[in-house]
Amino acid sequence: MITILKPGMQMSIQDQGRVGSRHLGIGQSGCVDPYAQIITNRLVGNPDNHPVIEITLGLAEIQFDNDYYIALHGTDMKASVNGNAVQPGWSFYIKKGDILKLNAARHGFRNYLAIGGDWHLPTAILDSYSTDIAAGFGGLHGHALKAGDRFDITPKYATKIGLGAMLPPKSTHIRILAGPHASILPDNTCDKFTEHSWHISPSSNRMGARLLSDECKLAHSLSLPSMAVMPGSIQLPPNGEPIVLLNDAQTTGGYPIIGTVIEADLRHFAQLKPGDFLHFEFVSLEQAHLAQQKLVAHLNQLAIALKYKNAKS
Known part of the structure; x- marks a missing residue:
């Protein structure tokens, strides 16, 4: 179980969104940076399209009622657990009762939190758990997460702690x-x-x-x-x-x-x-097409590196 203590500016549950339904008037939703979502999920042993929490601006707190592997990626929000820094781009072991604190974003706007395990959310809508805030469905009852919201996650330890991965470079x-x-x-x-x-x-x-x-x-x-x-x-x-x-x-x-x-x-x-x-x-x-192929190659290299690291460990 995790509990949202402070949601910051906006916090929501997202995956890669709803594909193939725009002709019905249904938007995509999903992570604005799907590559951050994929990479954080791989660091904790989740499938690529597993839900994550998208955190906007920071100033948020989340409490964990079980032991989990977690990973953050995106901008640096100076995250910490019990005074220990949680660096973006690395898997981290969090214990029952710990509180993850995120400060204000420094050089960006969003961070993505993956938690290793099975997320027990309301039924997926059109094969997605993404929150469509404007339409009011998906995620946890169709709204941005607020203080006091809770949902259960059955932990899985399908990878190793201390794994790291870089995001593709950002640009303006x-x-x-x-x-x-x-x-x-x-x-x-x-x-x-x-x-x-x-x-x-x-x-x-x-x-x-x-x-x-x-x-x-x-x-x-x-x-x-x-x-x-x-x-x-x-x-x-x-x-x-x-x-x-x-x-x-x-x-x-x-x-x-x-x-x-x-x-x-x-x-x-x-x-x-x-x-x-x-x-x-x-x-x-x-x-x-070449730019997209470069991103696919980045993810392929990460998959090979993680497979080798987990096998070696």
Whole structure:
């Protein structure tokens, strides 16, 4: 059993989300950084798509009523147990009665907590335990975790403690593919979008990262019928302030789409907090495939290393 003592800014149960249901109007949800989820799960011996707890900003506390292997990954929140530091990217043994404390995030925005064992949650919806906070289902009764929430986890010790793994490097240089409306937007809109820097608006959330610029406005009067959108779609409202759709985004929208963030770079938005600056670059489909292959290779190398380490131990 674990108990949420302090949830911080936002804490929720997520896995890789709901795939194949957007035609029904059901969003994806899931971890904004699925690679952090996979890596932390591997460090504690869980399957890749096992649920984890996504922690936003920090300032959180969780109590454990059993002995578990845990792992954190993402930004450094100066986590500790009984005064002992818990470093991100390493498996850690936590004992019954211990309290995991997380301070404010330092150089990012989100952390992911994996706990080794079988999580006893309400029934999965469309093959996912992810919390869709806006729709009110999934996770633990469809809401972000709050103080006093509890759920049971049967521990499993399927790996070794002291295992470590790095996340793929994070970046503020975001690669994108040209969107379906790039050619019908006002002249030079795409050039202006990539030539200027943007920063994350305080009104951003898991639905989308709103972008602001002190140098550039991309206002337009283009009106379009609604069309399908997905995480990574970059919508351009008439006010000229783009929105990068994220995991909890709606399934349709009527704003022009200037581009789409490549799958390999969408994970960077897990750590981009309000005020952070970023740049965009248009790339080819081949470049997008190569970037994704590099991430797959990273996970494959980790699988080999963990298999060797566990066998050797």
